[in-house]
Amino acid sequence: MADADYRLALRVMTMPRDTNHSGTVFGGVIMSMIDQAAYVQARSHGLHRWVTVAMEKIEFHAPVFTGELVTLRTRTVRSGRTSVTVHVVVDAERVATGDVARVTEATVTMVSVDASRRPIPFDSPVTLTDLTGSERG
Numbered sequence: 862m863a864d865a866d867y868r869l870a871l872r873v874m875t876m877p878r879d880t881n882h883s884g885t886v887f888g889g890v891i892m893s894m895i896d897q898a899a900y901v902q903a904r905s906h907g908l909h910r911w912v913t914v915a916m917e918k919i920e921f922h923a924p925v926f927t928g929e930l931v932t933l934r935t936r937t938v939r940s941g942r943t944s945v946t947v948h949v950v951v952d953a954e955r956v957a958t959g960d961v962a963r964v965t966e967a968t969v970t971m972v973s974v975d976a977s978r979r980p981i982p983f984d985s986p987v988t989l990t991d992l993t994g995s996e997r998g
């Protein structure tokens with residue numbers, strides 16, 4: 862798939878708090894970014910609560926270092942009834958050179974759910990209008 866088929870989901874600057882003792886960013890930090898990017902893509906299919914049901918085939922191709930600008934792009938690769946599967950690619954802009962490296966990719970399946978956390982068709986009418994109090998955010 863060409864990069865042009867992917868849409869921008871997130872751009873994040875890595876910070877020292879994201880790194881391990883050898884100065885590279887924790888895999889779990891990248892996975893959190895991937896989870897958020899997949900949510901952003903899923904949301905474009907329907908304004909509902911979306912939960913992650915599966916994250917598969919995550920590949921860490923190259924390390925990410927502190928101070929790098931990390932860009933996450935997404936593409937929906939499967940649409941079901943209540944779920945969509947999103948491919949996420951992650952690039953890092955190297956601080957010293959400005960070169961961009963493909964550092965990680967993953968495939969994530971997200972499920973649209975109602976306020977009771979039951980799966981609902983993602984093409985059903987918007988359900989985020991009933992967010993209140995502790996449900997918000």
Ligand SMILES: CC(C)(COP(=O)(O)OP(=O)(O)OC[C@H]1O[C@@H](n2cnc3c(N)ncnc32)[C@H](O)[C@@H]1OP(=O)(O)O)[C@@H](O)C(=O)NCCC(=O)NCCS
Nearest residue numbers: 911912913914915941942943944945970972974978979980
């Ligand atoms: C997501 C969840 C609501 C699905 O419940 P469920 O009883 O499995 O629901 P269903 O069997 O009806 O499946 C719903 C959809 O998820 C898909 N799905 C279920 N398990 C899956 C898996 N392991 N991998 C990929 N897709 C899966 C089904 O194929 C179905 O998709 P479709 O409607 O597009 O065909 C439930 O598993 C859950 O609440 N999980 C925890 C979610 C969570 O807290 N995530 C982390 C924080 S966001």
